[in-house]
Amino acid sequence: MTIVMLVARHVVKERVRERVLWSIAAVAALLVCGAVLLGQLTAGQDVRIIKDLGLAAIELAGVVMSVYVGVQVVTREVEQRSIVNVLAKPLHRWQFVVGKFVGLAITVAMTTAGMSIAFLAVLAWMQLSGMYPTGAGAPPLDVHLAQPLGLIVIQLWVLTAVAVLVSTVATDSLTAVLLTIGIWIVGLLSADLRTFEGASPVLEAVVRAVGAIVPAFSEFDVKAAVVNGRPLAWRDIGLTAAYGVTYAAALVGAAVATFSQRELE
């Protein structure tokens, strides 16, 4: 486990220095701040719009970051031939994969936390300056915002695990990116896939099976409920988080299995 954490620490140190990640986070934070201006056009719905836009910006920026860092785990090192030197050290392949994922998960959580702080700061400013109409649903600073923000982090961990798994089988970065984004889109539709009704029972069974197996990214979307002042039960959130963590662990296990047999020259 110590070697895994050493690999993870190296990944965090490497990623934190990458300007691309912080640029994406900065754009999202600016978008959140700019939402205050947009809120002036919404006839009293500014708190809702700012929350909707802020949460969407954090989630989208997180998706871009997760895909970007996740697919590079193996494919970039294979393309640059540096992986041969890494694996020549006393390091099992499973330690390499698990350590990389843990490091990426920490990085993604850190950048999401940074964007969330900017988002909450804007809402705190709105609340303290009294800019929102009273009695207008949930207040700007609402403790239940922890629900969508927490589930965004879990969702990004699952997406990062997808990217890591894809990077262990893909031969180049572009293929890995496209495959990861494709799985993300299918995952967003998984709820509809699981209730698919078609003319053919066989097609129905196949589509429903796909819907059951793909990562259900739609499960993590609780933004609308919380923004509308209808937070979910904390046990519901806990079960969803447990699903995400378990699924991410399954994907990392699959990545270890596929990477263990990959031929590297």
Next chain:
Amino acid sequence: MTLHRWWAGLLAMVLLAASVGLREIRERAYPRTMTDQPLTWITSGSALARAALGFDALVADLYWIRAVQHYGRERQRPVADRTYSRLFEFVDLTTTLDPHFVVAYQFGALFLAEPAPNGPGR
């Protein structure tokens, strides 16, 4: 290394099954409803046409899909809860973006005029 691969694969399958089970438990304990609909931020057809950046037909298709899904979802709700409140909006945007989308006109003419509970009765 072969042993690691098999153990990792087995662990992955067990964890996948566990995650699917967790999701089923959550869905039975806390079924999610679709009552909280996101806003339609752009309700003007001309504004949406500009935002579509030349992909008017594709965006019209997406709004057509939303119209159909909205209608179907409303039909699945209890009779007293059916409002079809967004049906006109979606059909209007579809036909504004693509004036040649004939079936959207036919669908709108048929179902928008239906009185409750089969339509919004417009």
